[in-house]
Amino acid sequence: MAKESRVKKSFLNARVNLICYMASLVVAFFTRKVFLDQLGTEFIGLTGTLQSLLGFLNLAELGVGTAIGYVLYKPIFDDDQTKINEIISVFGYLYRCIGLVILGAGVVLSFFLPLIFPDTSFSWGVIYLGFYAFLASSMLGYFVNYRQTLLSADQRNYEVTGYYQAVTSSKMLLQMVLAIYVQSFVLFLCIEVLFGIIYSIVLTYRINKVYPWLESDIKLGKQLFKKYPEIGKYVRQLFVHKIATFVQFQTIPFLIYSYVSLPVVALYTNYTLLTTKIQSLLNSILDSTAAGVGNLISEGDENKIWKTYQELFTIRAFFAGIVTFTAYYFLSPFIQLWLGSEYILDEMTTFLIIAQLYLLTMRGVTDQFLFGFGLFYDIWAPLTESFIFLVAAIIGGSMFGLNGVLCGPLLSLAIIVYGWKPYFLFSKGFRIPVYKYWFMLLFNFLIYLSSCQLTIILCGKLQFPIENLRQFVVTVLLFSMIFVLICTIISFVLNKSFRSFIYRFIKYKYAKS
Numbered sequence: 035m036a037k038e039s040r041v042k043k044s045f046l047n048a049r050v051n052l053i054c055y056m057a058s059l060v061v062a063f064f065t066r067k068v069f070l071d072q073l074g075t076e077f078i079g080l081t082g083t084l085q086s087l088l089g090f091l092n093l094a095e096l097g098v099g100t101a102i103g104y105v106l107y108k109p110i111f112d113d114d115q116t117k118i119n120e121i122i123s124v125f126g127y128l129y130r131c132i133g134l135v136i137l138g139a140g141v142v143l144s145f146f147l148p149l150i151f152p153d154t155s156f157s158w159g160v161i162y163l164g165f166y167a168f169l170a171s172s173m174l175g176y177f178v179n180y181r182q183t184l185l186s187a188d189q190r191n192y193e194v195t196g197y198y199q200a201v202t203s204s205k206m207l208l209q210m211v212l213a214i215y216v217q218s219f220v221l222f223l224c225i226e227v228l229f230g231i232i233y234s235i236v237l238t239y240r241i242n243k244v245y246p247w248l249e250s251d252i253k254l255g256k257q258l259f260k261k262y263p264e265i266g267k268y269v270r271q272l273f274v275h276k277i278a279t280f281v282q283f284q285t286i287p288f289l290i291y292s293y294v295s296l297p298v299v300a301l302y303t304n305y306t307l308l309t310t311k312i313q314s315l316l317n318s319i320l321d322s323t324a325a326g327v328g329n330l331i332s333e334g335d336e337n338k339i340w341k342t343y344q345e346l347f348t349i350r351a352f353f354a355g356i357v358t359f360t361a362y363y364f365l366s367p368f369i370q371l372w373l374g375s376e377y378i379l380d381e382m383t384t385f386l387i388i389a390q391l392y393l394l395t396m397r398g399v400t401d402q403f404l405f406g407f408g409l410f411y412d413i414w415a416p417l418t419e420s421f422i423f424l425v426a427a428i429i430g431g432s433m434f435g436l437n438g439v440l441c442g443p444l445l446s447l448a449i450i451v452y453g454w455k456p457y458f459l460f461s462k463g464f465r466i467p468v469y470k471y472w473f474m475l476l477f478n479f480l481i482y483l484s485s486c487q488l489t490i491i492l493c494g495k496l497q498f499p500i501e502n503l504r505q506f507v508v509t510v511l512l513f514s515m516i517f518v519l520i521c522t523i524i525s526f527v528l529n530k531s532f533r534s535f536i537y538r539f540i541k542y543k544y545a546k547s
């Protein structure tokens with residue numbers, strides 16, 4: 035497994051994930067309109083809120099999956115099948131315990147649904163069916179699908195993504211057809227569970243084909259847990275880190291529901307459906323190097339590690355600039371064409387959503403290298419990040435509504451993710467001054483701003499109406515292509531790391547051909 039090229043696996047991940055993403059994107063946009071028209075914003079808001087509530091329970095996962103992925107790097111590199119089987123068995127045992135805890139907690143939480151939805155227009159049968167449908171789907175990950183962590187650690191995440199997107203797209207198309215002809219909330223939710231089971235069957239079959247020697251024994255995992263004390267240590271550290279991610283992404287819809295209304299949750303999730311898809315695309319491409327970074331760091335070549343960080347940071351800044359520039363100017367027009375003008379949020383809300391997209395995209399490289407170095411022990415940082423977010427979101431929500439809530443994650447990201455995390459990585463990982471990070475960040479951001487300004491100047495004289503989808507696509511392609519061309523030229527001329535990555539990419543493609 036480990037003898038395959040890191041670059042080859044990274045590009046394969048990126049290529050396959052891109053194809054799957056584009057297919058799923060078309061399906062998601064097409065079906066979303068049908069769901070809103072046929073099932074209503076109240077129902078879509080309800081399902082989003084239920085999923086956010088269940089996110090609380092998934093905190094019990096404790097970061098076990100991430101810890102296992104880190105522990106698997108070395109045995110995968112050594113092709114130690116015995117040790118891999120042992121680690122996966124430990125993983126299965128831990129996930130079985132966690133799954134039982136979440137299941138019990140879910141049953142208890144269901145008793146409080148009448149307090150959470152006191153003024154709902156839906157029958158309690160629909161609400162409880164939705165809750166237990168999403169809970170059942172979540173359980174499959176703990177009892178059946180846990181072995182997919184091996185695929186991710188082995189830089190084969192494209193295996194997971196491909197089958198997941200195929201099953202998910204099929205599920206959404208079937209739900210769309212039923213929504214048009216039956217308009218049944220019950221069938222919609224039952225299909226959710228059915229296709230979760232189908233995905234588990236398909237994934238299990240594929241894992242058995244890729245790793246025919248893989249054997250996980252839950253009972254043996256319980257006995258072997260003491261053999262790997264580092265797993266427990268990493269789990270304790272990563273659990274705290276998961277809190278920050280959970281708080282920011284799982285509680286925002288609930289806070290919006292609390293300070294505004296359930297329909298506004300649906301409006302907000304229309305936008306975040308798009309930004310999440312964009313971020314998923316970038317993550318599927320750019321995060322395909324994550325396992326390779328861990329493998330690279332294990333080699334110990336400090337100059338090579340630092341050079342790789344610079345290249346990956348520059349390329350991430352390049353793509354982050356493309357997507358945020360395009361999204362800022364064309365997200366609302368697309369919503370209007372897609373769903374209607376009544377679903378458009380104000381310009382300030384759009385700006386806050388796009389700003390969060392940019393910050394979340396740019397943090398990826400630093401997170402990868404922190405993980406690769408095993409720097410998890412700054413457990414105070416995610417606790418502080420969560421506290422800042424909650425205080426800012428609650429105060430902002432009570433004073434300014436939706437926009438106030440959205441200021442919470444921006445403030446916490448700025449202080450912790452862009453303040454502390456780079457310092458931690460550069461002082462403990464690279465062991466070089468952190469000002470080099472600030473220089474890279476500012477330098478790439480200035481390139482981004484310059485490219486934006488030049489694109490606006492060049493395109494400002496061109497008037498393209500956006501009255502239908504064809505005109506929209508032409509306008510977006512024109513603006514984005516001009517931006518990409520300008521940004522590429524400026525980056526290639528001024529940024530050494532950008533040139534280095536381009537040369538590496540050309541060399542790889544030439545060698546492959």
